[in-house]
Amino acid sequence: xxxxxxxxxxxxxxxxxxxxxxxxxxxxxxxxxxxxxxxxxxxxxxxxxxxxxxxxxxxxxxxxxxxxxxxxxxxxxxxxxxxxxxxxxxxxxxxxxxxxxxxxxxxxxxxxxxxxxxxxxxxxxxxxxxxxxxxxxxxxxxxxxxxxxxxxxxxxxxxxxxxxxxxxxxxxxxxxxxxxxxxxxxxxxxxxxxxxxxxxxxxxxxxxxxxxxxxxxxxxxxxxxxxxxxxxxxxxxxxxxxxxxxxxxxxxxxxxxxxxxxxxxxxxxxxxxxxxxxxxxxxxxxxxxxxxxxxxxxxxxxxxxxxxxxxxxxxxxxxxxxxxxxxxxxxxxxxxxxxxxxxxxxxxxxxxxxxxxxxxxxxxxxxxxxxxxxxxxxxxxxxxxxxxxxxxxxxxxxxxxxxxxxxxxxxxxxxxxxxxxxxxxxxxxxxxxxxxxxxxxxxxxxxxxxxxxxxxxxxxxxxxxxxxxxxxxxxxxxxxxxxxxxxxxxxxxxxxxxxxxxxxxxxxxxxxxxxxxxxxxxxxxxxxxxxxxxxxxxxxxxxxxxxxxxxxxxxxx
Numbered sequence: 219x220x221x222x223x224x225x226x227x228x229x230x231x232x233x234x235x236x237x238x239x240x241x242x243x244x245x246x247x248x249x250x251x252x253x254x255x256x257x258x259x260x261x262x263x264x265x266x267x268x269x270x271x272x273x274x275x276x277x278x279x280x281x282x283x284x285x286x287x288x289x290x291x292x293x294x295x296x297x298x299x300x301x302x303x304x305x306x307x308x309x310x311x312x313x314x315x316x317x318x319x320x321x322x323x324x325x326x327x328x329x330x331x332x333x334x335x336x337x338x339x340x341x342x343x344x345x346x347x348x349x350x351x352x353x354x355x356x357x358x359x360x361x362x363x364x365x366x367x368x369x370x371x372x373x374x375x376x377x378x379x380x381x382x383x384x385x386x387x388x389x390x391x392x393x394x395x396x397x398x399x400x401x402x403x404x405x406x407x408x409x410x411x412x413x414x415x416x417x418x419x420x421x422x423x424x425x426x427x428x429x430x431x432x433x434x435x436x437x438x439x440x441x442x443x444x445x446x447x448x449x450x451x452x453x454x455x456x457x458x459x460x461x462x463x464x465x466x467x468x469x470x471x472x473x474x475x476x477x478x479x480x481x482x483x484x485x486x487x488x489x490x491x492x493x494x495x496x497x498x499x500x501x502x503x504x505x506x507x508x509x510x511x512x513x514x515x516x517x518x519x520x521x522x523x524x525x526x527x528x529x530x531x532x533x534x535x536x537x538x539x540x541x542x543x544x545x546x547x548x549x550x551x552x553x554x555x556x557x558x559x560x561x562x563x564x565x566x567x568x569x570x571x572x573x574x575x576x577x578x579x580x581x582x583x584x585x586x587x588x589x590x591x592x593x594x595x596x597x598x599x600x601x602x603x604x605x606x607x608x609x610x611x612x613x614x615x616x617x618x619x620x621x622x623x624x625x626x627x628x629x630x631x632x633x634x635x636x637x638x639x640x641x642x643x644x645x646x647x648x649x650x651x652x653x654x655x656x657x658x659x660x661x662x663x664x665x666x667x668x669x670x671x672x673x674x675x676x677x678x679x680x681x682x683x684x685x686x687x688x689x690x691x692x693x694x695x696x697x698x699x700x701x702x703x704x705x706x707x708x709x710x711x712x713x714x715x716x717x718x719x720x721x722x723x724x725x726x727x728x729x730x731x732x733x734x735x736x737x738x739x740x741x742x743x744x745x746x747x748x749x750x751x752x753x754x755x756x757x758x759x760x761x762x763x764x765x766x767x768x769x770x771x772x773x774x775x
Contacts, residue, residue, distance in 0.1 A: 272670040273663075273691040281677045281684050282314045282323050288678055293355050294330035296678050300360075301351045303334060305370040306632050306681020310688060312377055313717040317692060317771065331378055334371075335390050336463035341425060342447065343461065343493050345393030346401075347371050348415075349634075357462055358455050361415035361422040361502075365402055366635050368394050369515035376519070376526035380715035386466075391523050395532065398516065401504075407535075407542035408508035408558065409516050417502045424502050426458040427492070435491050443488045446470060508558040510547045510566055513539060514573035515635065521580035525712035533584055540581055543574070544593065552600065553617075568615045568629070568638035571601050575645045579652075579720075586699075586708060586723040588731065591652060598649060598658075601642065611664040612639050630669055636682035639665060644686045651696055651720050654732045654751075663690060689718040693749055695767055698733045699723035700756075701743030710760045711745075716767065 225233070237244075285307050288296045295301045308327045315324035334340060337356025339348050347367050348359035372394050379387040402410045417424045429451050433440045447461040448454050454462075463470075467485070471478045520536035523529065547555045547562050555562035556570055578594035581587075604617040607628060614626040615638065629637045643665040650659035666673075666687050673680045673687055697719055699707045704723040711721070720733070728734040737746055737756075744756035745763045749770065757763055 272667055272687065275691065277674065278314065278688055278691055279318075281674060281687070282311065282320065284674070284677050285311060285684075286322060286326060289326045290354060291326065291329070294326070294333035295351075295354075295356070296330075299351065299353050301354060301356065302634070303339075303347070303350070303367065303371055303374075304330070304678060304681060305374045306636060306685060307678045308374050308681075309377060310677070310681055310684045312374075312381060313685065313688060316381065316715060316717055317688075328378065328382070328384075331375060331387065332466065335375075335386065336466060338455075338460035338462040340390070341397065342463070343425075343489050343496060344397055344401075345390075346397035347394065355464075357460060359422075359460075361425055363397075363413040364512075364634075365398065365409050365411055365509075366512045366515050368398055369512065369519040370635070372516075372519035373522045376522040377715065377717075379526045380713060388527055391527065392529070395520070395523060399535070404506075404508060406546070407538045408546070409513050409539070410504055410506045411509055411512060412505040414502040414505070417500045422455075422458075422460070424496065424499050426455070426460055428453070428458060431495075432459075432492075435495055436488050439484065439488055443485065446485065506559060508546075509570070510543060510554060510556055510558075511570035511573040511635075513543055514570070514577040517543070517577040518573070518580045521577070521584045524584050528709060528713060536581055537585065540577065540590070552596070553604075554597075554600075565617050565620050568601070568605055568613050569635065569641070571597050571605075572613075572638040572641040572645065573635075575601070575649075576641050579645065579648055583721045584708075584712060586705065588722075588724075588728065588734075591722075591731070594645070594649065595653060598642075598645065611661050611668070613642055630672070630680075630683070632680050632682045640669075640680070640682040640686060643683070644689070647686065647690060648694070648720050651694060651751075652722070652731065652733060662686070666690060692718060692771075695719040695770075696733055696746075696748040696751070696753075697721045697763070698737055698746040698748070699743065700727070700734070700737045700746065701725060701739045701741065703743035707743055707745065707760060711763070714760065714764060716764075 285296065290296065296304050296307055308330055311323040311327040314320060315327070333356050334347070337351065339351045339356045339359040341348070346363050349362050349364055349367055350360055352358045352360060372391055375387045375390050378384065379391065398409060401413065404410060415421045427449065429444065429449055432444055432449055436443055443449070446463065446467070448464050449459045449461070453459050467482060468478055470476070471481055517536050517539050520532045520539070524532035524536065546558055547566070549555065549562070554566035554571060554574070556564040556566045575594045575597040578590045578597065582590035582594070601613060604619065605613040607614055610628070612628045612630065615629050616626055628639065630639050631637055632640055643662045646658040646662040650656060650662070666683065669680065669683050670687070673683045677684050695716060695718060697711070699711065699722070702725055704725055708723045722731060722733045724734050727737055732751060733748070737744070739756065741758060744758060745760070746756045747754050747763060747766050747770070754766060757766060
């Protein structure tokens with residue numbers, strides 16, 4: 219039946235039949251044109267390797283300056299609304315400051331982290347981040363909470379905490395992990411995908427408040443709370459209130475002569491009352507798919523959070539989650555699935571396996587268990603077998619045995635999550651050092667070279683690529699902790715900010731791994747610093763190691 223002057227379904231089918239019978243050559247030509255267009259669009263960011271030397275400090279400086287051109291120096295972040303967290307860009311600037319002491323880079327990175335944590339994009343009551351902000355101030359988010367966003371943000375706040383020891387970042391890490399455990403964790407140890415933006419058909423209803431509700435719940439404490447969190451009689455957003463901090467707690471205390479710790483305790487009691495009240499509301503719907511790649515991102519975040527804070531529960535949870543992923547998503551043939559809901563299904567994509575390999579490398583670092591490294595090697599060998607492109611160093615998004623796709627695309631753009639290819643470039647480089655595979659390092663460098671022009675021109679869209687380019691340019695610290703006290707030294711080392719490193723720790727030598735080979739020690743423990751398998755004499759304390767790293771960096775400046 220026709221409706222709104224459109225063809226009915228029957229008429230559409232009849233039209234398709236007639237076209238197939240009478241204009242088949244034209245249909246084939248259109249299909250070929252469409253396929254060609256898909257192939258061309260798939261090449262965004264990929265170009266011939268640049269002739270000039272890409273791996274220079276001048277290139278790194280130019281990338282930082284290009285990032286800062288797009289910076290919002292008032293509210294943090296990059297570009298105009300809608301604003302996304304851009305964790306790759308922030309990571310690059312944190313690391314760039316560490317190596318160059320460029321204060322502008324540090325200031326913009328920390329401003330972005332501070333303003334997001336103060337904003338409505340961050341759940342001030344229950345922890346966790348929404349997808350993005352619809353405005354420049356981070357006030358009004360799209361309220362959907364995604365596992366991958368929270369994973370990426372935990373990782374970057376962990377690096378910022380290692381660098382600055384700012385306790386506000388530690389609290390964001392703790393509250394965000396608590397949110398994921400509480401609301402996105404399955405009984406088996408996997409993590410669900412997302413919480414919807416709306417409940418009862420209204421976006422943000424679960425998270426917003428009227429002034430009357432605040433007054434009734436907080437009583438005489440409500441005036442101070444409303445002032446700090448910008449609660450308005452008519453609402454600060456669509457006739458209701460999103461809780462946010464237009465100024466930081468520290469700045470508010472400074473302006474009003476208050477003690478920070480005392481005010482923080484008072485506000486925590488208020489937030490707890492609101493949290494308990496919010497439990498009685500109708501909750502947003504849960505997307506209860508467990509996706510391999512997103513779980514791997516969160517697993518890496520747990521490892522980085524443990525490294526930064528020393529909180530043992532994070533490492534324990536990372537091990538539990540990885541055991542679940544390995545046993546649930548890997549089949550008897552050694553292939554992996556993409557998603558799990560009652561059963562694992564669909565072949566894994568490139569990003570699933572790239573993120574998994576990356577998470578395994580981080581888990582090896584924080585546990586000292588080489589089994590995780592061997593599993594990472596297995597995953598990379600699988601990727602090379604099933605996802606490689608014979609015409610380029612890049613990986614296809616889908617495996618060779620998946621035949622239901624017209625064009626096997628190759629993604630290089632770092633979007634809401636890093637591209638699988640950018641993650642693989644970093645994984646291949648680090649594994650080349652851990653397993654003595656120079657061919658993998660060559661592949662990594664070739665990938666970065668081909669994307670080099672795009673990294674320089676659009677660094678905020680290629681943030682994770684930029685981080686790998688930075689590491690390939692400045693070099694990677696190969697750190698080995700060897701001896702009876704290796705575990706104790708590991709806990710101390712992990713809390714230090716050492717970007718661009720590979721790390722192994724063991725009580726004894728192990729000839730399977732170049733970093734654990736020929737490193738015997740007469741003392742309780744020795745710490746080795748190497749570059750390209752060339753090692754300095756061992757030292758015995760983390761402080762000595764950090765001095766060595768600083769000296770080596772200074773010598774190469």
